[in-house]
Amino acid sequence: MPTVTFENVSKIFADYAAIRNINFKIADGEFVVFVGPSGCGKTTTLRMLAGLETPSYGSIFFDEVDVTLVPPGRRDIAMVFQSYALYPHLSTYQNLAFGPRARHEDKQLTDQRIREVARMLGLDSLLGRRPSELSGGQRQRIALGRAMVRQPKVFLLDEPLSNLDAALRAQMRIEITDLQRRLGVTTAYVTHDQVEALTMGHRIAVFNKGELLQIDTPQRLYQQPVNEFVATFIGSPKMNLVPGTLERFDQSVFLKCLGRNTQLSDRQAKGLRSGDISSVNIGLRPQDVHWTQDAPGRCTQKIRGIVHAVEPTGAETFVIVDVDGQSVEAQFPSFSQIRPGDQVELVFDSEDLYVFDAASGVNLL
Ligand code: ATP
Numbered sequence: 252m253p254t255v256t257f258e259n260v261s262k263i264f265a266d267y268a269a270i271r272n273i274n275f276k277i278a279d280g281e282f283v284v285f286v287g288p289s290g291c292g293k294t295t296t297l298r299m300l301a302g303l304e305t306p307s308y309g310s311i312f313f314d315e316v317d318v319t320l321v322p323p324g325r326r327d328i329a330m331v332f333q334s335y336a337l338y339p340h341l342s343t344y345q346n347l348a349f350g351p352r353a354r355h356e357d358k359q360l361t362d363q364r365i366r367e368v369a370r371m372l373g374l375d376s377l378l379g380r381r382p383s384e385l386s387g388g389q390r391q392r393i394a395l396g397r398a399m400v401r402q403p404k405v406f407l408l409d410e411p412l413s414n415l416d417a418a419l420r421a422q423m424r425i426e427i428t429d430l431q432r433r434l435g436v437t438t439a440y441v442t443h444d445q446v447e448a449l450t451m452g453h454r455i456a457v458f459n460k461g462e463l464l465q466i467d468t469p470q471r472l473y474q475q476p477v478n479e480f481v482a483t484f485i486g487s488p489k490m491n492l493v494p495g496t497l498e499r500f501d502q503s504v505f506l507k508c509l510g511r512n513t514q515l516s517d518r519q520a521k522g523l524r525s526g527d528i529s530s531v532n533i534g535l536r537p538q539d540v541h542w543t544q545d546a547p548g549r550c551t552q553k554i555r556g557i558v559h560a561v562e563p564t565g566a567e568t569f570v571i572v573d574v575d576g577q578s579v580e581a582q583f584p585s586f587s588q589i590r591p592g593d594q595v596e597l598v599f600d601s602e603d604l605y606v607f608d609a610a611s612g613v614n615l616l
Contacts, residue, residue: 252279252437253313253404260309262295269295273463275456280435284452286442291458293441294409300439301407302326329398333410335390337382343393344378347400368396388419406438424450445485457481479532479612482605488537488569493577495533497523508533509554510575516602522616534605537569540581543596550598558593
């Protein structure tokens with residue numbers, strides 16, 4: 252399977268820059284997810300990889316071969332779309348056989364491959380049915396099967412699960428991840444759903460406004476986001492962001508936020524000592540803000556506020572608290588007897604704080 256490389260790729264539509272100078276590699280057999288809000292350029296990137304769009308600037312390589320101008324049919328790729336794009340008048344078998352027949356491939360070999368793919372996807376008993384006689388999940392599997400029958404070198408999937416209900420989406424996430432691992436095909440997958448991205452990708456490429464902000468493992472994206480956008484896009488519920496001020500005296504750094512002086516850890520103080528930025532935004536994941544009565548011992552930073560809203564999710568309860576005029580979301584134990592209007596004390600460990608430059612959004616630590 253090839254390594255895919257994007258080198259200084261931009262795509263301009265008329266006078267609109269949909270993609271601005273992106274660089275990344277997808278390693279042999281790797282599963283990379285492109286994620287970002289609507290209009291950020293992820294589909295355009297996938298379409299350039301497929302050969303359906305030509306970059307305005309820059310080059311795309313499969314291993315050492317420059318494929319920038321190679322048409323889709325000669326790239327050895329298979330693409331699965333959100334709409335499945337199945338032929339409604341053909342049976343599952345005929346849908347799977349359509350591509351190989353159009354390419355005049357050997358009938359017996361094609362039949363063998365279809366049966367193998369049908370077995371892998373659990374479609375054996377559905378080969379005679381038409382799309383209208385199948386569930387959404389089964390149709391999605393056929394769309395995947397059709398791509399697999401091609402035995403492509405690169406697998407491209409564009410929001411393939413967005414037409415399915417939540418339960419089926421969760422099941423198909425696992426199936427596709429497992430399938431990709433077994434086939435070992437270099438894969439690019441587009442979604443706007445950060446949960447899908449975190450659970451499926453070996454690495455995740457986060458896009459915003461035509462820029463590739465960060466491409467990293469789920470763990471690194473979550474723990475070391477490059478900026479505020481990535482930090483708030485990855486993770487659910489969203490990371491809390493509150494304004495803060497840094498003050499430096501001699502070799503020490505002090506942080507004021509949420510109406511109090513907040514202790515920084517040695518690591519953070521060291522990282523922030525030499526800069527000159529004073530206006531910052533402080534990030535704190537809801538999972539790292541606890542109710543005093545249910546807090547790990549390391550949480551020594553206390554804040555007080557009034558409960559604004561309570562959202563039980565079953566396994567835990569998320570509580571939105573007004574603290575010094577700022578809204579802070581915290582994780583409480585499941586079904587806590589907390590009500591809007593209650594006074595609560597929250598605690599956190601300063602080691603869990605993120606510090607962003609208020610002007611540029613860059614992560615300063
Ligand atoms: P979504 O999740 O909504 O599909 P996306 O991240 O996939 O969004 P793209 O489809 O890549 O976004 O589009 C990126 C930007 O480029 C959008 O602003 C879109 O309107 C614009 N765009 C895409 N294709 C064209 C085109 N053929 N002509 C002009 N503008 C286009």
